[in-house]
Amino acid sequence: MTAWSHADHPAAAALARRFGFEALRALWVMSREAGPVDVPVVEGVTIRGYAESDADEVIRVNAAAFAHHPEQGSMDAANLAERMAEPWFDPEGLLVADTGHGLLAFHWTKQHSPELGEVYVVAVDSAAQGRGLGKAVTAAGLAHLASRGVRRIILYVESDNEPAIATYSKLGFAHTSTHVQYAHSG
DSSP states (O other): OEETTTOOOOOHHHHHHHHEEEEEEEEEEEEEOOOOOOOOOOOTTTTOOOGGGHHHHHHHHHHHHTOOOOGGGGHHHHHHHHHHHHHTTTTGEEEEEEEESSSEEEEEEOOOSEEEEEEEEEEEGGTTTSSSHHHHHHHHHHHHHHHHHHHEEEEETTTTOOHHHHHHTTTTTTTEEEEEEEEEOO
């Protein structure tokens, strides 16, 4: 059995210990003000909005990027369609890094309100890491959200994902709170 403590309140930690739960994961919330951002150019790659013909490639890149992630790694065609049916879905806000022969990365943005946007998912195919694609697609998504008029942008990232945290920090994000997942140890 698992349970989440949002904002990692000390009383939640005490309650978890009392009932035999141990911290399993920590999820950071990071945020920044929206505003101008430079989008790096990656040679041989075009960053563009999602097209219906990209579905299989988005699923493939997602599976490669999140092979060991407990929630995100299991996205399939039905789950992708379900997310795209949400009222917040905007195909222009799902930015893909296209080589003309397939996708290498994507950044799925989400707009919660006129003022609040989210870096919903950033995925880089594990075979394409180290080329600056994470920074490029993230920056393109930030520019997209800023063009929509949002004022603040948030994201959620595993606390031990040092490469992602470094990329987000370089793009102006700061750690604002932590959510902790507890698991029953019995």
